[in-house]
Amino acid sequence: DAEITQSPRHKITETGRQVTLACHQTWNHNNMFWYRQDLGHGLRLIHYSYGVHDTNKGEVSDGYSVSRSNTEDLPLTLESAASSQTSVYFCASSESGAGNTIYFGEGSWLTVV
Amino acid sequence: GNSVTQMEGPVTLSEEAFLTINCTYTATGYPSLFWYVQYPGEGLQLLLKATKADDKGSNKGFEATYRKETTSFHLEKGSVQVSDSAVYFCALSAYTGGFKTIFGAGTRLFVKA
Numbered sequence: 539d540a541e542i543t544q545s546p547r548h549k550i551t552e553t554g555r556q557v558t559l560a561c562h563q564t565w566n567h568n569n570m571f572w573y574r575q576d577l578g579h580g581l582r583l584i585h586y587s588y589g590v591h592d593t594n595k596g597e598v599s600d601g602y603s604v605s606r607s608n609t610e611d612l613p614l615t616l617e618s619a620a621s622s623q624t625s626v627y628f629c630a631s632s633e634s635g636a637g638n639t640i641y642f643g644e645g646s647w648l649t650v651v
Numbered sequence: 652g653n654s655v656t657q658m659e660g661p662v663t664l665s666e667e668a669f670l671t672i673n674c675t676y677t678a679t680g681y682p683s684l685f686w687y688v689q690y691p692g693e694g695l696q697l698l699l700k701a702t703k704a705d706d707k708g709s710n711k712g713f714e715a716t717y718r719k720e721t722t723s724f725h726l727e728k729g730s731v732q733v734s735d736s737a738v739y740f741c742a743l744s745a746y747t748g749g750f751k752t753i754f755g756a757g758t759r760l761f762v763k764a
Contacts, residue, residue, distance in 0.1 A: 569750075580740065580756035581695075588749055628694055632752075636744060637683035637702040640752055642694030 540565040544629050544643040551650055557616040559646045561629030569632045570612040571640070572596075572604065574625040581628070587612055588634065619650045653678045657741045657755035664731055665763050672726040672758045674715075674741035682745035684708075684717050684724040689738040689757070698726075698739070736762045 542563040551557050563570065572584040583596030585604040593604050601623060603615045616623055629643040658673040676682065683702045687695040699708030704719035713728045724741060741755040 571752075573754075578756070581754040583751070586751070594749070630694075634750070636746065636750055637700065638744070638750075639685075639697045639700065640687075640695075642696065644692075644694045 542629060542631055542641055542643045544627075544646045546646060547644065548647045549649070551619050551648070553619060553621060553650055555619050557619050557648065559614045559616075559627055559629075559648070561612045561614065561643060562610050563629075563631040563641070564610065565631055565633075565641060566609060567631035567641075568609070568634045569638075570606070571630040571632075572602070572612065572614045573628045573630065574598065575628060575645075576625050584614065584627075585612075616648075619648075621650050624648060624650045653682070653743060653745050653747065653751075653753050655741050655743055655753055655755040657739075657758055659756070660738075660759040661761055662758060663761045663763065666733055667730045668762075670726070670728040670731045670735075670760070672739055672741075672760070674724045674726065674755060676722050676724065676741075676743050678722075678743055678745045680745055682743040684715070685742040685744065685752070686713070686715055686724070686726050687740040687742060687754070689740065691737070695740060731760070731762045733762045733764050736760055 571586045573581045587606040627646045632638045632640045685700040686698040688698045699710040701708040701717035707716045738757045744752045
C-alpha cells in the first residue's frame with residue numbers, strides 16, 4: 539500500500555542546532571506539504587511543493603527551508619532551532635488539481651530546549 | 652483571502668447523542684470542502700468531502716452538505732460513539748495560484764460512555 543512516512547517521530551534538540559525532518563511518500567504525488575500543529579492555532583502551512591525543484595513559502599516559513607530533488611521526498615530543515623519551533627510537524631501529499639484528498643504522515647514531535 | 656471558521660471546542664456528548672459541528676467558509680470561486688479527523692497520536696485522515704454546491708459527503712455515519720448560499724459545511728452524526736472521540740477539522744481547497752488547502756482550527760470531541 540502507498541504511504542507517507544516521517545522520521546524521526548520524536549526528537550529533542552538544543553537551541554541553535556540545525557534539524558532536518560524527513561518525509562517520504564510512495565503515492566507518486568506531485569504535491570507535498572509541511573504543516574505545524576500547535577494548540578490554539580490548528581494546522582499552519584510552512585512550505586509546499588508542486589513538483590520536483592518547485593518549493594513555495596507558506597504562512598509560517600521563517601526559520602524553515604525545504605528542497606525537492608525527487609518526487610518522493612520533501613525534507614524540512616530548521617536552520618537554527620528556536621524554542622518557538624517546538625511543535626508537532628506533519629508532512630502531507632496530494633495529487634494535483636481541485637478536490638483532491640491530502641494524505642498525512644503520522645507526525646514528528648520536535649522539542650527544542 | 653480564503654478562510655475557514657469552525658466552532659470552538661471541546662464538545663462533550665454522551666454516547667448515542669446527536670452531533671453537529673459548525674463550519675463556515677470564505678472563498679472566491681468554487682472551493683472543494685472537506686472534513687478531516689485526527690485520532691490521538693495520529694495524523695489527519697479524510698472523513699468526507701464535497702466538491703460542488705449541494706453535494707453531500709458521507710462516511711462512517713457522518714454527513715455534511717455543501718451549502719453555497721450560506722457558505723457552510725456543517726458536520727453531523729445521528730448517534731455518536733465513544734470511538735468518535737477525536738479532533739475534527741473543516742478544510743477547503745481552492746485555486747490561488749495553485750491549489751491550496753486551508754484548515755480550520757479544529758474541534759475536539761469527547762464522547763462519554
